[in-house]
Amino acid sequence: MMLCKLSLKNIKKSFKDYTIYFFTLILGVAIFYVFNAIGSQTVLINTTKSTYEIIDLMVNMLSGVSVFVSFILGFLIIYASRFLIKRRNKEFGIYLTLGMSKRKISMILFFETLFIGLISLIVGLGVGVVLSQLMSILVANMFDADMTKFTFTFSTSACIKTFIYFGIMYLLVMLFNVYTISKCKLISLLYGAKKAEKVKLKNQVICTIIFIISVIILGIAYYLVTAGFEFLDTADKIFIPIVMGIVSTFFIFWSVSGLLLNIFMSMKKTYYKGLNSFILRQFSSKINTTVFSMTIICLMLFVTVCVLSSALSIKNSMTANLEELAPVDIELYKMLNLTPEDGENTNAVIEDSKFSVRDTLEKNNFNISEKLMDVVECYLYKEEDFTLAKSLGGNLDEILKKYRYLKYDSLQNIMKISDYNKIAKLYGNETYTLDKDEYLIIADFESMILIRNQVLKENGIITIQGKDYSPKYKECKKGFVEISSNHINDGIFIVPDDAVDESMQYGNMIIGNYKAFDKDGKRKINDELQKITSKLWNKESLISMNSKIDIADNSIGLGALVTFIGLYLGLIFLISSVAILSLKELSESTDNKMRFLMLRKIGVDEKLLNQALFRQIGIFFMFPLLIAIIHSIFGIKFCTIVLESFGTKGLLPSIIMTAIFIVVIYGGYFLLTYYCSKNIIKEK
Amino acid sequence: MFCKVKKTTKLHNFVIMVSERRDILESILKIEQIEKYYGNKSSLTKAINNISFEVQEGEFVAIMGASGSGKTTLLNVISTIDKVTSGHIYVAGEDITKLKGNKLNQFRREELGFIFQDFNLLDTLTAYENIALALSIQNTAVKEIEERINKVARELSIKDVLNKYPYQMSGGQKQRVASARAIITNPKLILADEPTGALDSKSAKMLLERFQYLNDTLKATILMVTHDAFTASYATRVIFIKDGKVFNEIYRGEASRKEFFDKIIDVVTLLGGDLNDAL
Numbered sequence: 001m002m003l004c005k006l007s008l009k010n011i012k013k014s015f016k017d018y019t020i021y022f023f024t025l026i027l028g029v030a031i032f033y034v035f036n037a038i039g040s041q042t043v044l045i046n047t048t049k050s051t052y053e054i055i056d057l058m059v060n061m062l063s064g065v066s067v068f069v070s071f072i073l074g075f076l077i078i079y080a081s082r083f084l085i086k087r088r089n090k091e092f093g094i095y096l097t098l099g100m101s102k103r104k105i106s107m108i109l110f111f112e113t114l115f116i117g118l119i120s121l122i123v124g125l126g127v128g129v130v131l132s133q134l135m136s137i138l139v140a141n142m143f144d145a146d147m148t149k150f151t152f153t154f155s156t157s158a159c160i161k162t163f164i165y166f167g168i169m170y171l172l173v174m175l176f177n178v179y180t181i182s183k184c185k186l187i188s189l190l191y192g193a194k195k196a197e198k199v200k201l202k203n204q205v206i207c208t209i210i211f212i213i214s215v216i217i218l219g220i221a222y223y224l225v226t227a228g229f230e231f232l233d234t235a236d237k238i239f240i241p242i243v244m245g246i247v248s249t250f251f252i253f254w255s256v257s258g259l260l261l262n263i264f265m266s267m268k269k270t271y272y273k274g275l276n277s278f279i280l281r282q283f284s285s286k287i288n289t290t291v292f293s294m295t296i297i298c299l300m301l302f303v304t305v306c307v308l309s310s311a312l313s314i315k316n317s318m319t320a321n322l323e324e325l326a327p328v329d330i331e332l333y334k335m336l337n338l339t340p341e342d343g344e345n346t347n348a349v350i351e352d353s354k355f356s357v358r359d360t361l362e363k364n365n366f367n368i369s370e371k372l373m374d375v376v377e378c379y380l381y382k383e384e385d386f387t388l389a390k391s392l393g394g395n396l397d398e399i400l401k402k403y404r405y406l407k408y409d410s411l412q413n414i415m416k417i418s419d420y421n422k423i424a425k426l427y428g429n430e431t432y433t434l435d436k437d438e439y440l441i442i443a444d445f446e447s448m449i450l451i452r453n454q455v456l457k458e459n460g461i462i463t464i465q466g467k468d469y470s471p472k473y474k475e476c477k478k479g480f481v482e483i484s485s486n487h488i489n490d491g492i493f494i495v496p497d498d499a500v501d502e503s504m505q506y507g508n509m510i511i512g513n514y515k516a517f518d519k520d521g522k523r524k525i526n527d528e529l530q531k532i533t534s535k536l537w538n539k540e541s542l543i544s545m546n547s548k549i550d551i552a553d554n555s556i557g558l559g560a561l562v563t564f565i566g567l568y569l570g571l572i573f574l575i576s577s578v579a580i581l582s583l584k585e586l587s588e589s590t591d592n593k594m595r596f597l598m599l600r601k602i603g604v605d606e607k608l609l610n611q612a613l614f615r616q617i618g619i620f621f622m623f624p625l626l627i628a629i630i631h632s633i634f635g636i637k638f639c640t641i642v643l644e645s646f647g648t649k650g651l652l653p654s655i656i657m658t659a660i661f662i663v664v665i666y667g668g669y670f671l672l673t674y675y676c677s678k679n680i681i682k683e684k
Numbered sequence: 685m686f687c688k689v690k691k692t693t694k695l696h697n698f699v700i701m702v703s704e705r706r707d708i709l710e711s712i713l714k715i716e717q718i719e720k721y722y723g724n725k726s727s728l729t730k731a732i733n734n735i736s737f738e739v740q741e742g743e744f745v746a747i748m749g750a751s752g753s754g755k756t757t758l759l760n761v762i763s764t765i766d767k768v769t770s771g772h773i774y775v776a777g778e779d780i781t782k783l784k785g786n787k788l789n790q791f792r793r794e795e796l797g798f799i800f801q802d803f804n805l806l807d808t809l810t811a812y813e814n815i816a817l818a819l820s821i822q823n824t825a826v827k828e829i830e831e832r833i834n835k836v837a838r839e840l841s842i843k844d845v846l847n848k849y850p851y852q853m854s855g856g857q858k859q860r861v862a863s864a865r866a867i868i869t870n871p872k873l874i875l876a877d878e879p880t881g882a883l884d885s886k887s888a889k890m891l892l893e894r895f896q897y898l899n900d901t902l903k904a905t906i907l908m909v910t911h912d913a914f915t916a917s918y919a920t921r922v923i924f925i926k927d928g929k930v931f932n933e934i935y936r937g938e939a940s941r942k943e944f945f946d947k948i949i950d951v952v953t954l955l956g957g958d959l960n961d962a963l
Binding site: 268269272273274275276277278281282285595598599600601602603604605606607608 | 763794796
């Protein structure tokens, strides 16, 4: 019991040292709870079946991510407790000289961890429960749920899960502490603090050379993920710039302090002004001893920025896309004129493929004129052998080199100009006219547009039914036929009406709006169509549907999934990296205290001292963030290329949101660290 | 009671003696009946119990006393690191017990030079930068910093360690660098707290010879706290402190260092066992 009392007193006494640690633990617990409680919050929302499925997926993914998160937090906690033990070496040394056994010291640490763990868990859960009420507003907002009936939610399962996960983490910390204590020697415990720090001076020339090489490598990596994107034609090649980036980041941190120091030392007027020489030396010695952690922190921040801004931007674009890409309620499509050779289809399906969408629907007692309005019917055509490869003409070889993964043998879609204009008019898109021997391509998938534009510019003459057609425009026109949530139209050839005949028909579609004027009415028709198509699919007919309601449900769910996972990972990464920075800074507070005391003795003003401390911590915090931001500029650019089909509409607001997150959390930790350090150096 | 009266009389004589000297030299440091108490009513420690003395410009004064005699407290209150409970301390005519906040820092920066037992050099800076810091916080121009450091480095023979870090230097070198930092601002008063405490005898001798040089040639005023008779023998005057009071003081006058050393030893013997232990 004595030991228990001693631990409690220790915690109380060194509460100041533990501030950042406590703060981080509480934040970690709270975030863990909040994201695991989302599942039970969504239960309260009335949703359709399709949304329900995606929520289920989201909850599963969040718990998967939680395992990963618990690993990160586990490492963070062990790392942090290592710092705290180091700070108390002398105390343990005194215990040992007084004859206390190592086992008893381990017991003290055990109780301390237990108390800290319990307090942080309880406070963290409290904070988590409050925050999760705010989260429920966000959840309801995402799923367009009714917010008028606010209910207080408490997720027992999330609570238990938090207890179990953090319990395991704390147990590991205890084991780690016991191990550390059993390993340490009395002499180093007592005099460890007095060890003179050797200033590792790096060769100026080597530093400069390594810095320049690193910057060049980083530049190449940047080029590869943006302008030189084409070189990354297979998925595994993406690791080349990633490894280059990691290695060069490490060496930039390795060399930068020597370089900066040399540059500033040559600027004598600045260097020998006030405490500048002191601040710079402090910074460089800290960077020198923490190259590895700085690299990790910088990369974590980089991932945070990219994940947060991409996730938020995907969510934003999805909402924006919906209005643009699904301008009508329903699009029904069906393959026509199937033959037994076209894959494994039942006889009924093949028989049915002779009829139009309208016929099939009416056969199944769906009255089109009663249920639908603004109806447009149209056909898709194909030409035997008119594949993607052929449509690329003379540019094929060159394109083949760059894009190996395209499906070159797929038949290209052809459509009559009159049909397309009807659709375009309904969608509110531009309509076109064509001369007898002209054609144009409608597309909205950015990278396919680039490929096709190249062809259109150079020759682009195509042959249909033995007749040549030349492109009316030297570029693809933006547009689409099928409604969807993303820009996925890779190109439809629009030709004069007499260029094709009925024998070439291979698809039929009906596009229109539901004849209903409220949500429920539309949903009723939607459900009815869904029932018909899913009943017929693959058994009696290849009729399929795309509806605005389904797309909206899906994109809301997908948007929520991406946002929550992005937020979860982003927040944890951000907190972990900034907490490590804070702890690093504070762990050196004893050394700093001595240094600042010395400065005070030779008569440095209090204001100047605080300024020096502020700058020192500021530079230490800003530096990895700065490099992470430079990385992120290219990282986000890369993300927009990869996630191109989602569109990049919400990029700016999402970057602003990310910046707000970083400023609040990073800035908060920075100020907390500054005030803690200020208190430490104030003590006499 | 009787004892107290006797002490006061002695002190009275001392003050008269000092004031006679005032006509000759200007008083740099004047301490008037200072007291420093620690603790509360139930357990009061009188670290300094009514001390008064003066130091003239160009003097090299050593303050001797055993551990716990109050000599470090005395130095701390003169250096404004600590505050007196009562009394006044004048440096070049200014009452520094009245100074507050940044005025204090300014005073320390401009009027005082410090030399500590454990050197107190910043381990992240080179010797040159350590010395330069004392000037750069006074916004001295770079060119002047360079000139003055070169000059002081010659005087203290530390030219060849200027670009080294503290961990690369010997104790004696570190202390000379610390001394260079203390004198480079041309302070009115140099305060040294056990400057030879962490040095071997050879380095200590070398440092003290430098102090003597600074005092003789550059007319620096030095107030040094020590418990070591050998160190004190380099001074021109030694003030002995016991239990927070001035016990005795002796002037070197025309005597050689060796003779002065013997005189100091005599007083130390008179003082009693405490200081002998420390010898």
